[in-house]
Amino acid sequence: MKYRTIITIGRQYGSGGRYIASMLSERMEIPYYDKDLLAEASKDSGISRDVLESYDEKTNKGLLFSLMGGPRADGGGMYLDMPLNHKIFLAQFDTIRRIAGEGPCILVGRCADYVLRDHDNVLNVFIRAPQEDRMERIIEYNHVDPMKAEEILKKTDKQRAAYYNYYAIGNWGDVNNYHLCLDSGSLGYTGCVEVILKAVEMKEKKMDGEGTIW
Numbered sequence: 001m002k003y004r005t006i007i008t009i010g011r012q013y014g015s016g017g018r019y020i021a022s023m024l025s026e027r028m029e030i031p032y033y034d035k036d037l038l039a040e041a042s043k044d045s046g047i048s049r050d051v052l053e054s055y056d057e058k059t060n061k062g063l064l065f066s067l068m069g070g071p072r073a074d075g076g077g078m079y080l081d082m083p084l085n086h087k088i089f090l091a092q093f094d095t096i097r098r099i100a101g102e103g104p105c106i107l108v109g110r111c112a113d114y115v116l117r118d119h120d121n122v123l124n125v126f127i128r129a130p131q132e133d134r135m136e137r138i139i140e141y142n143h144v145d146p147m148k149a150e151e152i153l154k155k156t157d158k159q160r161a162a163y164y165n166y167y168a169i170g171n172w173g174d175v176n177n178y179h180l181c182l183d184s185g186s187l188g189y190t191g192c193v194e195v196i197l198k199a200v201e202m203k204e205k206k207m208d209g210e211g212t213i214w
Contacts, residue, residue, distance in 0.1 A: 004121050006116060040095045133184070
Protein backbone atom coordinates (compact mmCIF):
# COMPACT_ATOMS: atom_id res chain seq x y z
CA MET A 1 0.00 0.00 0.00
CA LYS A 2 1.28 3.43 -0.92
CA TYR A 3 0.74 5.89 1.94
CA ARG A 4 0.21 9.64 1.90
CA THR A 5 -0.08 10.21 5.65
CA ILE A 6 2.61 11.90 7.70
CA ILE A 7 2.69 10.68 11.32
CA THR A 8 3.98 12.84 14.15
CA ILE A 9 4.74 11.17 17.47
CA GLY A 10 4.96 13.04 20.77
CA ARG A 11 6.08 10.86 23.64
CA GLN A 12 6.82 10.67 27.31
CA TYR A 13 10.41 9.72 28.03
CA GLY A 14 10.71 5.95 28.29
CA SER A 15 7.31 5.24 26.71
CA GLY A 16 8.87 3.65 23.63
CA GLY A 17 7.79 6.34 21.19
CA ARG A 18 10.98 6.10 19.13
CA TYR A 19 10.75 2.30 19.02
CA ILE A 20 7.12 2.49 17.92
CA ALA A 21 8.18 4.95 15.20
CA SER A 22 10.85 2.53 13.95
CA MET A 23 8.35 -0.35 13.90
CA LEU A 24 5.88 1.78 11.95
CA SER A 25 8.63 2.77 9.55
CA GLU A 26 9.31 -0.89 8.77
CA ARG A 27 5.64 -1.79 8.41
CA MET A 28 4.78 1.19 6.24
CA GLU A 29 8.10 1.29 4.38
CA ILE A 30 8.46 5.02 4.93
CA PRO A 31 11.32 6.88 6.69
CA TYR A 32 11.21 8.03 10.27
CA TYR A 33 13.16 10.89 11.78
CA ASP A 34 14.24 11.32 15.38
CA LYS A 35 17.85 12.26 16.12
CA ASP A 36 18.67 12.07 12.41
CA LEU A 37 16.39 15.07 11.94
CA LEU A 38 19.23 17.06 13.52
CA ALA A 39 21.63 15.93 10.79
CA GLU A 40 19.13 17.06 8.17
CA ALA A 41 18.62 20.41 9.91
CA SER A 42 22.37 20.87 10.13
CA LYS A 43 22.76 20.35 6.39
CA ASP A 44 19.87 22.69 5.64
CA SER A 45 20.84 25.51 7.99
CA GLY A 46 24.62 25.36 8.29
CA ILE A 47 24.33 25.10 12.09
CA SER A 48 26.63 22.40 13.45
CA ARG A 49 25.02 19.17 14.56
CA ASP A 50 26.77 19.40 17.95
CA VAL A 51 25.04 22.72 18.63
CA LEU A 52 21.69 21.34 17.46
CA GLU A 53 22.08 18.34 19.76
CA SER A 54 22.96 20.50 22.75
CA TYR A 55 19.70 22.42 22.33
CA ASP A 56 17.56 19.47 21.22
CA GLU A 57 14.05 19.91 22.70
CA LYS A 58 15.37 22.37 25.28
CA THR A 59 14.61 26.05 25.86
CA ASN A 60 16.95 26.93 28.70
CA LYS A 61 19.78 28.41 26.68
CA GLY A 62 19.89 31.86 25.14
CA LEU A 63 23.38 32.41 23.76
CA LEU A 64 23.80 34.47 20.64
CA PHE A 65 24.62 33.56 17.08
CA SER A 66 28.34 34.28 17.54
CA LEU A 67 28.72 30.91 19.26
CA MET A 68 27.60 29.14 16.10
CA GLY A 69 30.73 30.11 14.26
CA GLY A 70 29.29 32.75 11.95
CA PRO A 71 26.52 32.99 9.41
CA ARG A 72 25.35 30.24 7.11
CA ALA A 73 27.78 29.16 4.44
CA ASP A 74 25.40 30.36 1.75
CA GLY A 75 25.50 33.84 3.25
CA GLY A 76 21.74 33.89 3.73
CA GLY A 77 21.88 35.09 7.30
CA MET A 78 18.21 34.18 7.69
CA TYR A 79 18.59 33.50 11.42
CA LEU A 80 20.60 36.58 12.38
CA ASP A 81 19.68 38.84 15.29
CA MET A 82 17.72 36.40 17.40
CA PRO A 83 18.59 34.11 20.35
CA LEU A 84 20.31 30.86 19.46
CA ASN A 85 17.50 28.67 20.76
CA HIS A 86 15.11 30.47 18.39
CA LYS A 87 17.47 29.95 15.45
CA ILE A 88 17.68 26.26 16.22
CA PHE A 89 13.92 25.88 16.48
CA LEU A 90 13.47 27.67 13.15
CA ALA A 91 16.14 25.49 11.54
CA GLN A 92 14.28 22.36 12.65
CA PHE A 93 10.96 23.96 11.67
CA ASP A 94 12.20 24.52 8.11
CA THR A 95 13.63 21.00 7.88
CA ILE A 96 10.42 19.38 9.15
CA ARG A 97 8.44 21.32 6.53
CA ARG A 98 10.87 20.26 3.80
CA ILE A 99 10.81 16.60 4.79
CA ALA A 100 7.01 16.60 5.00
CA GLY A 101 6.88 18.09 1.51
CA GLU A 102 8.92 15.18 0.14
CA GLY A 103 6.38 12.50 1.04
CA PRO A 104 4.97 10.34 3.84
CA CYS A 105 7.20 9.93 6.87
CA ILE A 106 7.20 9.63 10.65
CA LEU A 107 8.48 12.53 12.75
CA VAL A 108 9.30 12.08 16.44
CA GLY A 109 8.96 15.02 18.83
CA ARG A 110 10.29 18.53 18.12
CA CYS A 111 6.81 20.12 17.87
CA ALA A 112 6.23 18.42 14.50
CA ASP A 113 2.47 18.33 15.09
CA TYR A 114 2.50 22.11 15.55
CA VAL A 115 4.88 22.74 12.65
CA LEU A 116 2.59 20.77 10.29
CA ARG A 117 -0.69 22.03 11.71
CA ASP A 118 -1.79 23.31 8.29
CA HIS A 119 -1.28 19.92 6.59
CA ASP A 120 -4.43 17.85 6.08
CA ASN A 121 -2.55 14.58 5.66
CA VAL A 122 -1.02 14.52 9.15
CA LEU A 123 -1.90 12.12 11.96
CA ASN A 124 -0.72 13.35 15.38
CA VAL A 125 -0.04 10.68 17.99
CA PHE A 126 1.04 10.92 21.62
CA ILE A 127 2.54 7.91 23.44
CA ARG A 128 2.44 7.61 27.21
CA ALA A 129 3.00 4.81 29.72
CA PRO A 130 2.88 4.28 33.49
CA GLN A 131 5.90 5.66 35.32
CA GLU A 132 6.97 2.22 36.54
CA ASP A 133 7.08 0.88 32.96
CA ARG A 134 9.04 3.88 31.76
CA MET A 135 11.55 3.61 34.57
CA GLU A 136 12.16 -0.04 33.77
CA ARG A 137 12.69 0.79 30.12
CA ILE A 138 15.22 3.58 30.63
CA ILE A 139 17.14 1.47 33.15
CA GLU A 140 17.29 -1.50 30.76
CA TYR A 141 17.69 0.18 27.37
CA ASN A 142 19.15 3.61 28.19
CA HIS A 143 21.40 2.23 30.95
CA VAL A 144 20.19 4.83 33.43
CA ASP A 145 21.30 4.44 37.04
CA PRO A 146 18.30 2.88 38.87
CA MET A 147 18.84 5.31 41.74
CA LYS A 148 18.47 8.27 39.37
CA ALA A 149 15.84 6.90 37.01
CA GLU A 150 12.86 8.69 38.51
CA GLU A 151 14.68 12.01 38.64
CA ILE A 152 15.88 11.72 35.02
CA LEU A 153 12.41 10.68 33.88
CA LYS A 154 10.80 13.74 35.42
CA LYS A 155 13.54 16.10 34.24
CA THR A 156 13.36 14.89 30.63
CA ASP A 157 9.58 15.11 30.50
CA LYS A 158 9.75 18.58 32.02
CA GLN A 159 12.24 19.68 29.35
CA ARG A 160 10.08 18.30 26.56
CA ALA A 161 6.97 19.96 27.98
CA ALA A 162 8.77 23.30 28.39
CA TYR A 163 10.05 23.14 24.81
CA TYR A 164 6.65 22.31 23.37
CA ASN A 165 4.75 24.81 25.50
CA TYR A 166 7.22 27.56 24.58
CA TYR A 167 7.16 27.13 20.82
CA ALA A 168 3.77 25.56 20.07
CA ILE A 169 0.17 26.54 20.69
CA GLY A 170 -1.25 24.33 23.43
CA ASN A 171 0.28 22.12 26.07
CA TRP A 172 2.50 19.09 25.63
CA GLY A 173 0.53 15.90 26.22
CA ASP A 174 -2.85 17.67 26.04
CA VAL A 175 -5.29 15.35 24.26
CA ASN A 176 -6.63 18.32 22.27
CA ASN A 177 -3.35 18.49 20.33
CA TYR A 178 -3.43 14.91 19.05
CA HIS A 179 -5.63 12.59 17.03
CA LEU A 180 -4.54 9.56 19.05
CA CYS A 181 -3.24 9.22 22.62
CA LEU A 182 -2.00 5.69 23.30
CA ASP A 183 -0.75 3.92 26.42
CA SER A 184 2.13 1.65 25.45
CA GLY A 185 2.00 0.06 28.89
CA SER A 186 -1.53 -1.20 28.24
CA LEU A 187 -1.36 -1.84 24.49
CA GLY A 188 2.27 -2.85 24.13
CA TYR A 189 4.43 -1.51 21.31
CA THR A 190 2.94 -3.86 18.73
CA GLY A 191 -0.55 -2.92 19.85
CA CYS A 192 0.24 0.77 19.45
CA VAL A 193 1.57 0.12 15.95
CA GLU A 194 -1.58 -1.76 14.97
CA VAL A 195 -3.85 1.01 16.26
CA ILE A 196 -1.86 3.68 14.42
CA LEU A 197 -1.91 1.66 11.20
CA LYS A 198 -5.68 1.31 11.48
CA ALA A 199 -6.01 5.04 12.09
CA VAL A 200 -3.87 5.75 9.02
CA GLU A 201 -6.07 3.45 6.94
CA MET A 202 -9.21 5.25 8.10
CA LYS A 203 -7.64 8.68 7.55
CA GLU A 204 -6.62 7.83 4.01
CA LYS A 205 -10.11 6.56 3.21
CA LYS A 206 -11.48 9.83 4.53
CA MET A 207 -9.05 11.77 2.35
CA ASP A 208 -10.39 9.75 -0.60
CA GLY A 209 -13.94 10.67 0.37
CA GLU A 210 -14.76 7.12 1.49
CA GLY A 211 -14.79 7.72 5.24
CA THR A 212 -17.83 8.64 7.29
CA ILE A 213 -17.89 10.73 10.44
CA TRP A 214 -20.72 9.76 12.78
